[in-house]
Amino acid sequence: MIRDLSKEYDAPMFQPHCTLYSPVTDLEKAKDVLDSMELHPITVTKTGIGQSDVIWKTVFIKLQNSGELSTLQRDIVSKISAPNPTPYSFFPHISLIYKKMPAEDKASIIRKLDMKDSYVMDKIAIVKTGDNVESWESAYAKGLKS
Numbered sequence: 001m002i003r004d005l006s007k008e009y010d011a012p013m014f015q016p017h018c019t020l021y022s023p024v025t026d027l028e029k030a031k032d033v034l035d036s037m038e039l040h041p042i043t044v045t046k047t048g049i050g051q052s053d054v055i056w057k058t059v060f061i062k063l064q065n066s067g068e069l070s071t072l073q074r075d076i077v078s079k080i081s082a083p084n085p086t087p088y089s090f091f092p093h094i095s096l097i098y099k100k101m102p103a104e105d106k107a108s109i110i111r112k113l114d115m116k117d118s119y120v121m122d123k124i125a126i127v128k129t130g131d132n133v134e135s136w137e138s139a140y141a142k143g144l145k146s
Helices: 002-008 027-036 067-080 103-112
Strands: 042-051 059-063 093-097 118-121 123-128 137-143
Touching (some): 042 067
């Protein structure tokens, strides 16, 4: 879906993901934390489709903030965040497109979507991000085993 929307609307292509924490300022510490954690795949549930004027949430799948997802997110933040970090407001979602566009285009995308009701998160990654989505790169990735 992300690839199709990217082509149709001339928007940047990116890997599907649910951001648990951002920004990671100490890459080595973050890698060590993830390596030390016993992580298992998590099934996340769609609660709806949303859109906003924030480019990082142009059109997105809203995810239920289950106990398992919430616990994972809190554990990662508590172990990775620097002292006095900028607060990260966790809003579980999977973005489908990053692009400034009129509300009518976003509504049209939403009307056409046929998305699954759940998704398995079976990998965790640290991604070097920035304003230029095309330059994002995975700095570390770990597959999760049942």
